[in-house]
Amino acid sequence: MRMTTCSWLVAAVLGAAAAAVSSAPALEKINVLIIDGQNNHDWKGTTPVVKEMLLASGRFNVDVLTSPSNNDPKEAWEKFRPDFSKYGVVFGNYNGQPWPDDVKKAFEKYMSDGGGLVVFHAANNAFPEWEAWNKMIGLGWRDAKFGDRITVDESGKVVRTPKGEGPGAGHGPQWPYEVKVLDKAHPIMAGMPEKWTHAQDELYQAQRGPAQDMTILATAFAPKAKGGNDVNEPMVWTIPFGKGRVFVNILGHDGTSVAHPGCKALMCRGTEWAATGQVTLPVPAGIGAAAAAR
Numbered sequence: 414m415r416m417t418t419c420s421w422l423v424a425a426v427l428g429a430a431a432a433a434v435s436s437a438p439a440l441e442k443i444n445v446l447i448i449d450g451q452n453n454h455d456w457k458g459t460t461p462v463v464k465e466m467l468l469a470s471g472r473f474n475v476d477v478l479t480s481p482s483n484n485d486p487k488e489a490w491e492k493f494r495p496d497f498s499k500y501g502v503v504f505g506n507y508n509g510q511p512w513p514d515d516v517k518k519a520f521e522k523y524m525s526d527g528g529g530l531v532v533f534h535a536a537n538n539a540f541p542e543w544e545a546w547n548k549m550i551g552l553g554w555r556d557a558k559f560g561d562r563i564t565v566d567e568s569g570k571v572v573r574t575p576k577g578e579g580p581g582a583g584h585g586p587q588w589p590y591e592v593k594v595l596d597k598a599h600p601i602m603a604g605m606p607e608k609w610t611h612a613q614d615e616l617y618q619a620q621r622g623p624a625q626d627m628t629i630l631a632t633a634f635a636p637k638a639k640g641g642n643d644v645n646e647p648m649v650w651t652i653p654f655g656k657g658r659v660f661v662n663i664l665g666h667d668g669t670s671v672a673h674p675g676c677k678a679l680m681c682r683g684t685e686w687a688a689t690g691q692v693t694l695p696v697p698a699g700i701g702a703a704a705a706a707r
Contacts, residue, residue: 443501443688445473450480451509454535455667460506462668463533463680467504470681470694476500483510495519501688502529505536511543521545525655529687532661533680534671537620549654550661551627552620552647556581560622565632565645569595573624580619585640587666589613592648592675596630599651601660601682604696605675612673615666618646627652631679649679651686660687674700 445467449456460477467473481489490513497503497520524530530549538554540546547553552563562574593608618635631649635641652659660683665671678700682692
């Protein structure tokens, strides 16, 4: 069959486009450091799940640093000296005894200079005495006297309750609750369903802290029937710290809930954003938009 001049032109354009795509440089993989080793949750069960999902995305290299236990001698902690400079983002799956002071100072410098931090579920319980950490995470598992509480009303307006007023941190029984996107324009949330039913999980409530410069990305409604206070609680948010970026996701009590499609997408996309300020990973199919019954 003979091709017309127009056909030749179309073929040439398509061929050039294909060549350009195939020759485009692949994105350099982001180095991630997961820190675990102490936690009131099953870090031995969740760290492998998180590591595998990050690796499977094709966007990350992942190292795991396991801290000494609280029964280890002082000498073991003297060897705990992470080289944060090797990583684009640190992924916190740690909730235990304080890090040595020089490690904390090194991490503060890393973040101030432009590093990235992901705070996963109970990692926001950690380090109540560390002022910089509390600024980084915004809200943590603290009592009512510690700091302000943040909720979101039905119009999407952020409501601040002063410290000392209302309840302190807690959660009711695990149940499959609805997650609702609040900031649809943020790179992490762009393209995500407006709402979806998360796996059976703990719904953290009444977190407390300085809560400065928070961008709340998603919320969940905590009904009184499930041990809540009939308010929308922040579930996912970001905070700047110096030149650095912090992504907090308090979903994911165990391996099953962290591997749920919605939580998995947040983990991967949020980790990329914390490292680079951008998100190139696509929103996977199958998150769903079914609403949980309140």
